[in-house]
Amino acid sequence: MYQIAGIQMTPVMNNIDENLKRGIKFIDQACKQESELDLIVFPEMWTTGYHLSKEAFLKLGENREGKTVTMMQEQADRVNSAIVAPFIEKDEDDKLYISVALIDCDGQLHGIVRKSILWGREQNIFNPGKIEYPVFDIKVGKVGILICYEMEFPEPSRLLALKGAEFIVCPSIWSLAASRRWDIQLPARSLDNTVFVLGINTVGNNSCGKSKLVSPLGDVLIEASDSREEVFVHVIDKEVLMWAREEVPYLSDFKEKLTPGGINQIPIPIL
Numbered sequence: 001m002y003q004i005a006g007i008q009m010t011p012v013m014n015n016i017d018e019n020l021k022r023g024i025k026f027i028d029q030a031c032k033q034e035s036e037l038d039l040i041v042f043p044e045m046w047t048t049g050y051h052l053s054k055e056a057f058l059k060l061g062e063n064r065e066g067k068t069v070t071m072m073q074e075q076a077d078r079v080n081s082a083i084v085a086p087f088i089e090k091d092e093d094d095k096l097y098i099s100v101a102l103i104d105c106d107g108q109l110h111g112i113v114r115k116s117i118l119w120g121r122e123q124n125i126f127n128p129g130k131i132e133y134p135v136f137d138i139k140v141g142k143v144g145i146l147i148c149y150e151m152e153f154p155e156p157s158r159l160l161a162l163k164g165a166e167f168i169v170c171p172s173i174w175s176l177a178a179s180r181r182w183d184i185q186l187p188a189r190s191l192d193n194t195v196f197v198l199g200i201n202t203v204g205n206n207s208c209g210k211s212k213l214v215s216p217l218g219d220v221l222i223e224a225s226d227s228r229e230e231v232f233v234h235v236i237d238k239e240v241l242m243w244a245r246e247e248v249p250y251l252s253d254f255k256e257k258l259t260p261g262g263i264n265q266i267p268i269p270i271l
Contacts, residue, residue: 002038002140005030005081005233008211008224009042010204013049014056020047020071026231027075033233037081038105038140043202043211044086044098044148044171051205054096054125061090064112069101077107082138084145084200086171089114096126100145100171102136110136115147117156122149133159141166141238148172151199152185154192161193161251166241170199179208179226191218194245196236203229216244 007026012018023042030037044050047068048060062068072085082105089099089112098115114129115122133156136143144160144167151157151170160168168189174182182199190197194216203209203225211224213234224230245251 002236002238003034003036003233004140004198004213004236005034005037005040005231006198006200006211006213006224007040007042007046008201008203008209008230008232009046010207010229011043011046011049011202013205014052014060016047016060016062016067020068023047024071024075026229027079029231030233031079033231037079037233039082039084039138039143039169040076040079041084041169041198041200042086042171043200044100044173045088046086046171046202048088049205050173050202050207057088057096057125058090058094061088061094061096063090063092064101064109069103069109072101073103073107073109076103076105080105082110082140084169084171086147097129098122098126098147099129100147102138102143102145104138110138113145113147115150117150117153119149131156133163135160135163135165140236141241143167143169146170148174151189152181154189157189157193157195157197161195162255165193165195166238167196167198167236168193170197172199172201174199174201174208175206176208179210182208182210186212187214187218187220190214190216191248192250194241194248194250196241203227216241217248 068087144165
């Protein structure tokens with residue numbers, strides 16, 4: 001059994017310090033609900049807000065030793081919980097990325113992923129990360145991270161599942177207009193791949209909220225409000241994952257159909 005906390009918040013635009021301060025308060029709220037948390041997840045761009053210019057993001061961009069990652073490492077160590085902490089990354093060439101740091105419960109940086117599929121105006125501001133989709137082995141199990149728009153495609157989730165992911169975390173800024181897709185695609189990705197899916201969204205500023213944890217059979221276990229900030233804590237049971245994969249053997253049956261060379265040998269048509 002593992003305790004998972006989701007932090008649905010409305011970012012203060014263009015103010016990393018204020019959002020970090022509020023983020024720590026939300027961590028404390030989660031710890032009041034459950035003193036021994038195993039994973040805490042923040043939404044995409046929670047430290048900056050979304051509706052900013054490229055010039056603003058260039059000023060807000062941080063490297064991997066910046067205040068967001070450093071402060072979340074301190075918090076992970078303080079509360080003994082892994083933390084998924086998105087941030088705006090700026091490299092030495094001033095290239096911008098929408099990135100997520102996965103920090104282990106001892107405060108060590110376990111890895112960083114960069115959003116590989118950019119939505120709309122993001123393509124004019126940020127650079128896409130490499131299509132790699134790594135799986136991280138942490139206390140709650142084997143975890144993959146998809147950032148917002150990446151969840152809308154079936155292939156990234158399937159690739160993570162084939163690599164052994166048991167849990168997919170999706171930090172997002174999902175819009176009001178796309179609310180129905182949020183409600184459909186998270187359970188679909190969960191069921192198709194028999195994995196837990198945790199989608200943590202912002203709320204307000206045209207975001208639809210409704211952060212949710214979905215079981216490996218596509219059932220929504222808990223869902224936040226569509227209109228207000230909220231911190232929720234919920235337990236996940238790994239035995240449910242094993243049962244789901246026996247009950248609905250999508251992954252094992254699919255793997256049996258792969259050629260000896262694996263998934264890279266499956267011919268993929270180019271449209």
